[in-house]
Each structure stands twice: as C-alpha cells, then as structure tokens.
Amino acid sequence: MKFSISRSQFIKTLNDVQRAIASKATIPILTGLKIAVSETGVTLTGSDADISIEATITQSDEKAQLLIEEPGNIVLPARFFGEIVKRLPEDQMTLTVGEGFQTTITSGTSSFNLNGLDANGYPHLPEIDAENKLTLPADILKQIISQTVIAVSNQESRPILTGVHILVKDNQLLAVATDSHRLSQRKLEINNGQGLEYDVIIPGKSLTELSKIITDDLEEVDLRITENQVLFTAGPIKFYSRLLEGNYPDTDRLIPHDATTTIEFNTQKLLASVERASLLSHASQNNVVRLVLDPEAKEGTIYSNSPELGNVQESLAFENLTGEKLDISFNPDYMKDALRSFGPTDIKVAFTSALRPFTLVPSEDEENFIQLITPVRTF
Amino acid sequence: MTKEMLFELPNINHTNRKIIHVDMDAFYASIEMKRHPKLRRRALIIARDPRQTHGKGVVTTANYVARQFGVHSAMPAQKAWELTKDQRPVFLPPDFATYREVSGQVHDIFREVTDVVEPVALDEAYLDVTENKLGFKQAIEAAIYIQSKIYKRLALTCSTGISYNKYIAKLASDYRKPFGRTVVLPEQAESFLMQLKIEKFQGVGRKTLPKMQALQIYTGADLHAQSERFLIDRFGKMGYMLYRRVRGIDNRPVQADRARKSVGKERTYNPPIYDELKIQAQLKYFSGLVATALAHKNLQGKTVVLKMRDKDFNTITKRQTLAEYIYQSADILTAAQELWATYGSLKHGVRLLGITMTSLLSKQYENITLPLIY
Numbered sequence: 001m002k003f004s005i006s007r008s009q010f011i012k013t014l015n016d017v018q019r020a021i022a023s024k025a026t027i028p029i030l031t032g033l034k035i036a037v038s039e040t041g042v043t044l045t046g047s048d049a050d051i052s053i054e055a056t057i058t059q060s061d062e063k064a065q066l067l068i069e070e071p072g073n074i075v076l077p078a079r080f081f082g083e084i085v086k087r088l089p090e091d092q093m094t095l096t097v098g099e100g101f102q103t104t105i106t107s108g109t110s111s112f113n114l115n116g117l118d119a120n121g122y123p124h125l126p127e128i129d130a131e132n133k134l135t136l137p138a139d140i141l142k143q144i145i146s147q148t149v150i151a152v153s154n155q156e157s158r159p160i161l162t163g164v165h166i167l168v169k170d171n172q173l174l175a176v177a178t179d180s181h182r183l184s185q186r187k188l189e190i191n192n193g194q195g196l197e198y199d200v201i202i203p204g205k206s207l208t209e210l211s212k213i214i215t216d217d218l219e220e221v222d223l224r225i226t227e228n229q230v231l232f233t234a235g236p237i238k239f240y241s242r243l244l245e246g247n248y249p250d251t252d253r254l255i256p257h258d259a260t261t262t263i264e265f266n267t268q269k270l271l272a273s274v275e276r277a278s279l280l281s282h283a284s285q286n287n288v289v290r291l292v293l294d295p296e297a298k299e300g301t302i303y304s305n306s307p308e309l310g311n312v313q314e315s316l317a318f319e320n321l322t323g324e325k326l327d328i329s330f331n332p333d334y335m336k337d338a339l340r341s342f343g344p345t346d347i348k349v350a351f352t353s354a355l356r357p358f359t360l361v362p363s364e365d366e367e368n369f370i371q372l373i374t375p376v377r378t379f
Numbered sequence: 380m381t382k383e384m385l386f387e388l389p390n391i392n393h394t395n396r397k398i399i400h401v402d403m404d405a406f407y408a409s410i411e412m413k414r415h416p417k418l419r420r421r422a423l424i425i426a427r428d429p430r431q432t433h434g435k436g437v438v439t440t441a442n443y444v445a446r447q448f449g450v451h452s453a454m455p456a457q458k459a460w461e462l463t464k465d466q467r468p469v470f471l472p473p474d475f476a477t478y479r480e481v482s483g484q485v486h487d488i489f490r491e492v493t494d495v496v497e498p499v500a501l502d503e504a505y506l507d508v509t510e511n512k513l514g515f516k517q518a519i520e521a522a523i524y525i526q527s528k529i530y531k532r533l534a535l536t537c538s539t540g541i542s543y544n545k546y547i548a549k550l551a552s553d554y555r556k557p558f559g560r561t562v563v564l565p566e567q568a569e570s571f572l573m574q575l576k577i578e579k580f581q582g583v584g585r586k587t588l589p590k591m592q593a594l595q596i597y598t599g600a601d602l603h604a605q606s607e608r609f610l611i612d613r614f615g616k617m618g619y620m621l622y623r624r625v626r627g628i629d630n631r632p633v634q635a636d637r638a639r640k641s642v643g644k645e646r647t648y649n650p651p652i653y654d655e656l657k658i659q660a661q662l663k664y665f666s667g668l669v670a671t672a673l674a675h676k677n678l679q680g681k682t683v684v685l686k687m688r689d690k691d692f693n694t695i696t697k698r699q700t701l702a703e704y705i706y707q708s709a710d711i712l713t714a715a716q717e718l719w720a721t722y723g724s725l726k727h728g729v730r731l732l733g734i735t736m737t738s739l740l741s742k743q744y745e746n747i748t749l750p751l752i753y
C-alpha cells in the first residue's frame with residue numbers, strides 16, 4: 001500500500017474521523033485508525049463501538065493532490081499517527097506499508113516508521129441499504145440537535161432518556177428529549193422520503209458528535225435507518241450510530257395546552273437576569289430561583305438566595321403579562337439551557353400553576369418548537 | 380530573618396462567650412463495662428480480637444486499665460494484645476448502635492442546659508452556655524450540672540473544658556482526665572497555652588510535629604515567639620491559624636444543628652443470618668426505619684449505602700447513587716435490594732446489616748418530575 005497526499009486536506013478528514021476514536025478503548029484495535037486505499041480514493045475509519053465515522057478522500061478532489069500507487073489496508077495507532085501527521089514539515093506526505101505492517105510516513109526530509117496492525121482485525125461497519133433515505137437541510141439538522149440534546153438525561157439509570165426520540169410520519173419529523181425534569185420538542189415539515197415512517201431513539205452523545213462534523217459549507221445530510229443503526233451521510237463523511245433499544249415514554253400528553261398566566265420576554269434579557277440570579281443559587285445547596293409575576297401590578301421579579309452569601313432581587317423586563325398572579329420556583333440551569341436554545345428572539349412563557357410544568361415557545365412560531373420545564377416545590 | 384508582611388492583619392478576639400467542651404471518658408469502653416461489670420478491672424479493648432482476625436483490625440478505644448499499659452485508639456489490635464497479654468485482656472467488637480443511643484441520652488442532658496450544642500463525635504461536643512436555659516451565671520455551674528447529671532443518670536463520667544472559645548475549651552477538657560474539669564479564663568489563656576506542649580495544639584499532627592521540632596518549636600511559648608509571616612510561610616493556612624490560636628483567638632461559633640451527613644440504621648445478628656427471606660425482611664424493616672428517620676428530619680437523600688458483615692467480621696459497604704433524591708421506604712428498599720443482589724452473600728452468614736442514606740438535602744425543595752409512562 002502506498003499513496004501520497006496533501007497533508008492539510010488529510011488532517012481535515014483525520015480530525016473528523018478521530019471524533020469517533022476513544023483514547024482508551026476496551027477493544028484495543030478501536031484505538032486505531034483504519035486507512036483503506038482503493039484505486040479511486042483513501043477511506044479513513046474510526047469507531048468507539050457506539051459511533052463510527054468513515055470519510056473518503058477521492059482522487060477527483062484536486063485540493064487533496066492524492067496520488068495512489070498501490071491499494072491496501074492498514075490500522076495505525078490513531079493518537080500517535082495524528083500527532084505525527086500534524087507535525088510533519090512539508091505539505092505533501094507519503095505513506096507506505098511494507099512487510100509486517102511496518103508503515104513509513106515521509107514528508108520532506110522527515111521519515112517515521114510506525115508499527116501498524118492488520119486491517120483484517122478491524123470490525124466491519126454495517127451495510128445500510130441505500131433505498132430509503134430522508135434528506136434534511138444541514139443547518140436545520142444542526143439546529144434540531146442543539147435544541148433537543150440539552151434536555152437529554154445524562155443518567156445511565158434510565159438509558160432510554162439519554163437519547164433523542166425521532167419520529168417520522170406523515171411528512172413530519174418530530175424530535176423529543178426529556179430527562180424527566182424538562183422536555184424539548186422540535187417539529188419539522190419534510191418534503192421528501194414520501195411514506196417513510198421511523199420511530200427511533202438516537203443517543204444524545206452521538207448527535208452531539210454528529211453536530212460537530214456538520215460544517216457550514218454543507219447543504220444536506222441524508223439519514224438512513226435500519227433496525228439498530230442509523231447512518232448520516234454528510235458530504236464525504238458517513239456517520240454511523242447505534243440506536244437505543246426500548247420504548248420512549250409518551251411525551252405528547254405531557255405538554256399542557258392551557259395557561260393561567262402568560263408573559264413574553266426577550267430571551268437575551270431574560271437569560272442575563274437568570275444568569276445573575278443563578279450566581280447566588282449556585283452557591284446554595286438547592287440551586288433554586290423564584291419568579292413572582294403580578295399581572296395587576298404589572299410586575300415580574302426574580303429572586304434567589306444563598307444562606308451563606310446573601311440574596312438577589314431583580315425586576316424583569318417583559319411584555320404582555322396576563323392572567324393570574326404566580327409565585328413559582330425552578331432550577332435556573334434548566335431555564336438557561338432552554339433560553340440559549342432559542343437564540344436571540346422573543347419567547348412566550350405559559351404557566352398553569354406553581355406546581356405544574358411551564359412552557360416556552362418562540363413568539364413568532366408557537367407550533368414547531370417548545371421547551372418545557374418542571375418547577376421546584378418548596379415547602 | 381523572615382520578610383515582614385505588607386500589612387498587619389487585625390486580631391479581633393471575642394472573650395465574652397462561655398463555651399464548654401464535653402469529652403466522655405473512654406466512652407465506648409465505659410458503656411461496655413456498664414453492660415459487663417465483671418470487666419471493670421480487666422484491660423478492656425474495643426476492637427475485634429486479633430487472635431480471631433489473624434492480627435487485623437485497629438483499636439477503637441480502650442478503658443483506663445488498658446491505657447496504663449500504653450494501649451490507645453487507632454493502635455493495631457495486635458499491638459494492643461502484645462502490650463496487655465499478661466493481663467488477660469478482653470477484646471470486644473464495637474457496637475455503635477448502642478453507643479449512638481447512649482450518646483443521644485447524653486445530648487438530652489446537654490439540651491436541658493442549652494440548644495447550642497455542636498456534636499463533634501458520639502463522645503464529644505461543644506456547648507455555648509453564654510445564654511442558658513437554667514440561668515447559670517457561671518459556665519462552671521453548667522459544667523458541674525452536666526457532669527453530675529451524666530454520672531447520676533447514666534453512670535458514666537466525662538471531662539469538661541470551660542473557656543471563652545472552642546479551641547481552648549477543647550485543650551482544657553484534655554488537661555485533666557478522667558472526670559476532670561478545667562476552667563481557662565481570658566486572662567489565663569496565654570499562660571495556659573504557653574506551657575502546653577506543641578503536639579497538644581489541634582492541627583499539629585503527625586505530619587506537622589516533626590517540622591515544628593525541626594524549627595525548635597516544642598511548646599506554646601516557642602510557637603508564640605514566631606512571627607505571623609514565618610508561620611504562614613512554613614505552614615500555610617495552618618500557620619495563619621496557629622498564630623491566632625496560640626494568642627487565644629478562636630472566634631468560630633458553636634454550630635448547633637450542623638447539617639446532617641447521613642441517616643442510617645443497622646443491627647447485629649447473633650447467630651448470623653443464613654436465610655435470604657430473613658435478609659429481605661430486614662432490608663424492608665431498615666428501609667422503613669430510615670424513611671421514618673428522614674421524615675423526622677425533613678430530609679431526602681440521593682445515595683443508599685448497604686453495610687454487610689459476615690461471621691468472620693469481614694465488613695463491606697457498597698453504595699448506589701441515584702438520579703433523584705428519594706425519601707420513601709419503597710425507593711430506599713429498591714436500591715438496597717439491588718445492592719444486596721449485586722454484592723450480598725449468605726455463604727459466610729450475615730452478622731450485621733445496615734442501610735444508610737447519604738447525600739442528604741432538605742426536603743424543603745423537590746424538583747417536580749414529569750409522569751413518564753413507557
């Protein structure tokens with residue numbers, strides 16, 4: 001096996017693939033990077049058994065200046081190989097595999113010899129049939145991920161909640177995540193993949209990693225699903241993830257449709273206020289802020305205190321406060337995560353009572369995105 | 380010569396408080412001697428018998444007979460045996476459930492005098508009697524009351540240290556023992572501290588002592604002679620503290636009802652249990668007790684600890700931290716059962732079983748949970 005390539009282009013691809021490689025893996029070969037050279041291109045593969053990333057650099061890509069002399073496969077220790085490649089002196093580098101998987105990497109006057117591993121020992125990635133696919137705009141997918149993964153649970157005690165529930169039906173995609181104290185739900189109309197129906201749970205961690213390889217220049221991402229795997233194709237990159245097994249709880253009925261108190265905020269202003277209040281709540285064992293809304297007096301006030309440090313009180317800037325007087329406490333971190341997911345916009349917050357979950361929706365689009373937060377009961 | 384500091388730190392000394400440090404005399408051993416009067420004259424060592432544990436284990440405490448032969452707490456049980464073997468020493472394993480109960484009775488007596496009680500351990504507490512329920516003008520009257528009540532009601536002795544701060548009160552209770560009483564008035568504080576050996580100062584432990592000696596600091600007076608800068612440079616925060624302590628300054632309040640760290644129940648079984656059903660019944664029983672104790676203190680917890688000891692006194696404690704705070708008996712039981720299923724074994728019997736709840740939080744706050752149905 002032998003090829004030479006532009007190092008800068010190679011590093012870009014390597015960085016993407018390395019996201020899937022854990023530095024300490026229970027399966028030793030998975031600390032390695034697989035390099036497969038065919039007549040037409042070089043494919044890099046990395047995997048941690050939960051996700052796998054495969055990226056191909058083709059000969060037709062001019063910037064890569066790929067010159068293939070002899071096809072073949074090798075597995076190299078990913079971390080060392082990466083460190084070496086990043087420090088080589090010239091932009092062009094050549095990789096040659098000789099006897100006993102001895103791999104030589106040369107660039108300019110520098111030459112490294114690295115002990116490789118037999119690529120036949122590397123796991124085979126699943127074949128996912130190309131028939132059924134859903135195509136999503138890359139920026140929207142990235143947005144959906146960032147809006148839902150915040151509500152994913154990080155507790156392994158209920159594994160199902162560590163994933164995002166994806167439902168595709170009737171030309172609509174629904175993404176929901178909840179850790180049982182908050183919930184985030186995003187809807188999207190889709191105009192392709194007619195008749196496709198999916199009901200899967202994708203690990204939140206996988207989606208976070210996927211999100212990092214979706215670059216701004218990318219227009220579309222294809223989604224293919226089999227029984228226990230999902231494949232996202234993003235340009236030259238194939239991103240595989242396992243799916244979580246089990247039934248996701250029915251979240252539809254958790255979202256309240258009536259409200260007794262509603263109010264509108266600018267997210268940035270409210271976020272700043274909540275961040276100030278949480279300076280003190282974080283210092284206390286309970287991490288709670290209190291919000292008092294008084295429609296009659298046209299007042300909205302946020303409070304927090306730490307028995308040791310002191311307390312804070314702030315009058316909030318808001319619009320359209322209507323309904324009944326309300327006194328509610330909640331975890332400010334949930335609120336901060338939720339507010340950040342809206343971006344700089346105005347939101348409508350709807351409450352039913354001090355002990356019932358409340359909802360946040362964008363004022364401009366109440367239908368497609370909703371965040372729900374449960375309050376903290378104080379005795 | 381050390382550099383001087385850029386500024387001088389002000390030393391404010393509160394000398395108007397009346398604080399008592401109560402230290403029960405050989406507490407666990409005394410309780411055992413009360414239970415087994417025949418042991419009074421024998422060297423009694425609270426530890427598992429090293430002859431049955433192949434020399435493992437350490438001394439929890441010992442009575443004054445054993446102490447005469449050099450036995451002290453934290454010493455290997457094997458060494459304690461060697462020191463006292465000619466006296467036919469008696470080894471008893473600690474029975475904390477009983478000690479805790481007696482400690483509660485001692486605290487009842489404290490609370491007749493004041494509610495400002497800071498427990499340090501089962502056998503040790505600070506009391507602030509500046510204001511007290513019985514109208515004592517002098518702290519020494521309160522100390523006499525406590526010592527005699529404990530003696531009359533529980534047939535146990537304690538030593539008290541009486542001063543204007545916690546640090547000196549603790550040093551004073553150690554000054555005359557057992558059944559001693561030492562008063563250190565503000566004007567006596569410096570001379571009291573000056574004559575103390577350096578190792579008596581709290582904070583000067585095994586690591587600090589050799590450093591002190593290397594600097595020719597052997598007594599309170601030697602410590603007093605050092606500049607603040609010198610002590611801070613060599614001993615950091617501890618130096619800052621010691622500089623003040625040796626000048627009789629300790630303004631820490633007596634902290635009543637410090638947040639509890641754990642709530643637990645355990646029991647010893649003689650003979651040991653070999654029956655799974657009985658274990659399950661005990662787990663259920665303890666879960667109920669722990670839930671009641673949590674409720675009593677208005678607490679919830681996140682970590683369930685299961686303690687198991689087999690007939691050979693091998694003790695293991697295993698914990699499980701949950702995603703949510705819990706307080707109900709059924710939830711505690713579920714976690715305890717999981718721990719038992721994973722780590723428990725009937726092979727060598729179960730001599731002790733206990734459930735403890737830690738990572739406690741006041742139940743004043745409860746994050747409401749969505750009713751998820753799968």
